[in-house]
Amino acid sequence: MIVFFLAPSLFLGCREAQVAAEKVRRAVVSVKEEATTPAFPCDSVVSTDAPTGCLSGTLQCGDVIEGTTVGGDSNWNDDFYAGIFCFPAGDDRSGPERVYRFQAPANQDITIKLQSDCVDLDLAVLAWEYGGSCPGVNHLIPECGGENRTGGDVARINTFKPREYLVAVEGKRAKAGPYRLTVTCAPLAGR
Ligand SMILES: [Ca+2]
Ligand SMILES: [Ca+2]
Secondary structure, eight states, X not given: OOOOOOOHHHHHHHHHHHHHHHHHHHHHHHXXXXXXXXXXXXXXXXXXXXXXXTBSOEEOTTOEEXXXXXXXXXXXXHHHHHHTTSSOTTSOOXXXXXXXXXXXXXXXXXXXXXXXXXXXXEEEEEEOOOSSOOOOTTSOOSOEEEEOXXXXXXXXXXXXXXXXXXXXXXXXXXXXXXXXEXXXXXXXXXX
16 A cells, blocks of 8 residues: 655645735736726816715726715614624724615626726725615615725626626725726637
8 A cells, every 4th residue: 555645744735835825916917907997096077966866877898987985875884794794893883884786697707997096096896786766774685795904905806697696886984986887798618
């Protein structure tokens, strides 16, 4: 019988190499994004109009929207996001958020990019069929993806049939500020 022994340090070395490779890959992706996306000036003139029926607009594939969370509703907070496993509690999301309705087409690889160079805003994507109102803390949300890195964020969705989402831009520590949202869609491979 042949028995192979692998030293723990070999495992560690392998994992460290994978982590390093992932870091390099991310750095390359972020350099590419910076090269293709114009900077978002903090003094951009954007609308502070109040939302209508909890929405600040609709999103479609190909859209580039500039806005600010200043003037948005403050309906969603830590309790709401933590309850639907979107963001962990503790970042104080009691400040204003902006919410967009996105009717995603079928069979798409969709990237929603949030540029948030002035204030650290985050991105939440909730599966929700909008019938004139947005969910509250007592509603059942089948799916929520939250992106909460420092600065900008990117959310990715793959659809196999048409699906409706709410896309929220939300600040940490109740802060508000301007942002740019970019929605790009590409057909899923093999579809
Ligand atoms: Ca909020
Ligand atoms: Ca962020």
